[in-house]
Amino acid sequence: MEARVGETFRKRLIVFYIPLFLFLVALLFPFYWMLITSVKPDFELYNARNAPFFVWHPTLSHWVQLFQNTLFTRWAWNTLCIATASTAISLFAGVLAGYALSRLTFPGSTSFGIIIFITYLVPPTLLFIPLASVIAELHLLDSPWALILTYPTFLVPFSAWLLMGYFKTIPRELEECARIDGATRLQAMTKIVLPLGMPGILSAGIFSFTLSWNEFLYALVFISSPQQKTIPVGVVSELMKGDVFYWGALMAGALFGSIPIAFVYSFFVEHYVSGMTGAVKG
Amino acid sequence: MKASPQSAVTTPRSSGTLTSVEAPARQRSSWLENEAVLGYVLMTPALLLIVVFIAYPFSLGVWLSLTDKLVSRPAHFIGLRNFTHLFESQIFWGTVWNTIFFTFSATVLKAVLGMWLAVLLNRKIHFMRFIRATILLPFIVPTVLSGLAWVWMFDATFSVFNWGLRWLWQTTEWLLNADFGYFRGPRWLGDPAWAMFSIIMVNTWRGIPFFAISFLAGLQTVPTELYDAGDIDGATGWQKFWHITVPLIKPIAVVVIVFSFVVTFADFQVVYVLTRGGPHNSTHLLATFAYQLGMASGNLGEGAAVALFMFPFLALVILWQLLYLRKEDSQ
Numbered sequence: 001m002e003a004r005v006g007e008t009f010r011k012r013l014i015v016f017y018i019p020l021f022l023f024l025v026a027l028l029f030p031f032y033w034m035l036i037t038s039v040k041p042d043f044e045l046y047n048a049r050n051a052p053f054f055v056w057h058p059t060l061s062h063w064v065q066l067f068q069n070t071l072f073t074r075w076a077w078n079t080l081c082i083a084t085a086s087t088a089i090s091l092f093a094g095v096l097a098g099y100a101l102s103r104l105t106f107p108g109s110t111s112f113g114i115i116i117f118i119t120y121l122v123p124p125t126l127l128f129i130p131l132a133s134v135i136a137e138l139h140l141l142d143s144p145w146a147l148i149l150t151y152p153t154f155l156v157p158f159s160a161w162l163l164m165g166y167f168k169t170i171p172r173e174l175e176e177c178a179r180i181d182g183a184t185r186l187q188a189m190t191k192i193v194l195p196l197g198m199p200g201i202l203s204a205g206i207f208s209f210t211l212s213w214n215e216f217l218y219a220l221v222f223i224s225s226p227q228q229k230t231i232p233v234g235v236v237s238e239l240m241k242g243d244v245f246y247w248g249a250l251m252a253g254a255l256f257g258s259i260p261i262a263f264v265y266s267f268f269v270e271h272y273v274s275g276m277t278g279a280v281k282g
Numbered sequence: 283m284k285a286s287p288q289s290a291v292t293t294p295r296s297s298g299t300l301t302s303v304e305a306p307a308r309q310r311s312s313w314l315e316n317e318a319v320l321g322y323v324l325m326t327p328a329l330l331l332i333v334v335f336i337a338y339p340f341s342l343g344v345w346l347s348l349t350d351k352l353v354s355r356p357a358h359f360i361g362l363r364n365f366t367h368l369f370e371s372q373i374f375w376g377t378v379w380n381t382i383f384f385t386f387s388a389t390v391l392k393a394v395l396g397m398w399l400a401v402l403l404n405r406k407i408h409f410m411r412f413i414r415a416t417i418l419l420p421f422i423v424p425t426v427l428s429g430l431a432w433v434w435m436f437d438a439t440f441s442v443f444n445w446g447l448r449w450l451w452q453t454t455e456w457l458l459n460a461d462f463g464y465f466r467g468p469r470w471l472g473d474p475a476w477a478m479f480s481i482i483m484v485n486t487w488r489g490i491p492f493f494a495i496s497f498l499a500g501l502q503t504v505p506t507e508l509y510d511a512g513d514i515d516g517a518t519g520w521q522k523f524w525h526i527t528v529p530l531i532k533p534i535a536v537v538v539i540v541f542s543f544v545v546t547f548a549d550f551q552v553v554y555v556l557t558r559g560g561p562h563n564s565t566h567l568l569a570t571f572a573y574q575l576g577m578a579s580g581n582l583g584e585g586a587a588v589a590l591f592m593f594p595f596l597a598l599v600i601l602w603q604l605l606y607l608r609k610e611d612s613q
Contacts (some may be wrong), residue, residue: 015519020402020413023395027417027490030431033442037434045440052442097328106321114604116328119336121541121600123548125569126593129576129586130343131335153335156328184312185320214424216551217569221577232424236555240430247434254427265422269415272422276492277499 031258037251038062045248062248063256071226072253075234076260082144082230083212086151090208093152094159095201099189101160102167103175113164120157124217127153132221146222147230151212158211159204162278166200167193203275206268213261231257346586353580364587374588377566384482384567385547391486392546393539396493401523403494404501414495421491429555432484436470436556443470474564477557481565485552489542496538500531540603544596568592 037045039058044050066072100106101113131150132141140146174196175188183191194201219233226238235253239246265272314320347364349357368374403414420428435442444467451465468476504527512522528535550569553559559566559574566574568588576585 016402016405019398023399023402023490024413024417027420027487030428030435030487031419031423033435034428034431037431048440048445052440052445093327093331096324100321100324104317104321104324106318109321112325112329115332117604118600119332121544121596121603122336123544123569123592123596125548125550125572126589126596127336127339127343129572129582129589130339130346132577133342133346133582134335134339150335152331156331160328184315185317186314210422214422216424216426216554217573220554221573232426236426236430247437250430251434254430257427258423261422261424262419265418266415269418273414273418273495273499277496 031255034251034255034258037247038249038255040248042248062246062252065246065249066252066256070239070249070253071229071234072231072256074227075229075231076256078144078228079213079230079232080260082147082151083209085144085148086155086212087205087208089148090152090155090159091201091205093156094163094204095194095197097156097160098163098167099193102164103172103189103193116157116160116164119153120161122154124154124215128217128221131218135222141222142224142228144228147212147215147219150218150222151215155208155211159208162204162207162275163197163200165278166203167197170196199271199274200278202268203271203278206264206271207275210261210265210272343586343590346583347590349583351582351586353582357583360583364584368584368587368591373563373566374571376563377568377571377588378591380478380565381547381567384478384485384549385543388482388485388489388546389539389543391482392489392493392542393535395486396490397497397535399490399494400497400501401527403498414498418491418495420488425488425551426555428488429484429552432480432487433471433556436480438469438472441467441470443467471557472561474561477561477565481552481556484556485546485549488552489546493538493542496534497531500534501527504530536606537603540599540606544599547595548592 036053036055039060039062040055041057041059041061044056050056097112097116101109101116135141135146135150140149170193175192178188178192179185214232215230216232216236219230220237223229223233226234229238231253235250235257239250239253314323346357348359348361350360350363351357399417403410403417434440447467448465451462454460455462470480471477508526508530509522512526517525548569549567550573553565553567553570554573557565559570563571568591572585572589574585575581575588579585
């Protein structure tokens, strides 16, 4: 939709530029607020008089405090490892299941598709209490493996569902030609469908990685010792202790917990978006 | 990639493209040539995971909800007593009502505002790709971390919103040369009604980008000729929206709304960070109440019962979605 015929600048200002600007301000202000709070000295932070939107004496002391006096770097490392491992597991299982459900017909394949869809819509909040018992039975409480193994419960159905849709768009004929040339079914999959499906696999991977990075409930319930925590749980539970909150350090934690994932996202915007919309459309 | 018909007829399995090194490997895995066998093999990792970490916990949850299980104590079967106990509790019904109200308000707000934003984002201006990428930030960043920023913005003493409102208040006083008295501002997280408003606002803030980008994907499939035809017939912008845009993106919109409904209904993070269910349990959702009972108080049986109470609602939605998708497919 280009600027339409007969549309005056004033009208465009009212129906387009101003609303868009207001949306941008509303959606991005909390991030500005994280940043500005994290560089304000305490005497500016806890003074209700002066205009809070600017900083007059910027300081990095909250950042230094975050990296030196808290376990933040440890949490960041934990989060990175857990997100990477659970994404890898989910992609492996999701690619195989997505391929089987989109390309092969076997007894029960339709029911498996429905099972994947149902589990895709099961929220973690429904299962976390019994799942905690399962994790305890497996002696995995307080271990990163508790998260690496449980995150795939929502990542695998998602990836399989997304990739099912993606693999269906790859012409079947390509595979049939390869099989005529003597390739086994497995070779047709690994040499034809998977390389062509790379964009879809990348979408599923990026999306899974951000979901694991952001996961909160399982990490809150299954992990208890401060050294083992992930960023979201560490910042909320370890930095918010007591009655007095140190907002400078807290906002620095929120900021530096968000930057890595925003950084990863910035390289894969298109893949992320196609993962997001593809997962909905199926 | 086209195989010649001859080679297909004569020697389908031994065309020259395969080297001799690969041949034994092919024989070894020949049972994988069976479509059904390969299908089951490929499904195994996913199914194993679903059985161990979804199906088994689900049945365990049903069992727990029928017991008086406390942390580190053996469980005794007590029938439906957890449920009858809950049904007599005012906090429980308050929580159910909160969950319904929260889910409904937040989903409607997200759908309306997301649609509006999608229409804005569908125009072509400079930097539009950049703008589209940036507005997704609330959806990408960990919810509890952005939630912390909101807690700080809602702070009882240093709320930036109240600072802005007070500034407006005082400026109006100054302009009208009047005295309205001292402006206190809402206690965002301290007052039950405002706390509910606040969690709905934060959930909406986080969800708008998802709606906007999904709707935008739908908008981009609408052929522009239809709008040109509308222009020729003299339709206003609003008429074009209702009679062209809405019917065409309805299929996507329905799926997005249902998907968001499920996620909002089961929300935990926003409430946990902003209010922990308070003040006076006025903002508990089923998920946070289940956590409160099961994890914070160690009453696993009752906690499991509350979490399980979400299931009938979700099952209805999933069933409806399955039937709807199937109908769409057959059309």
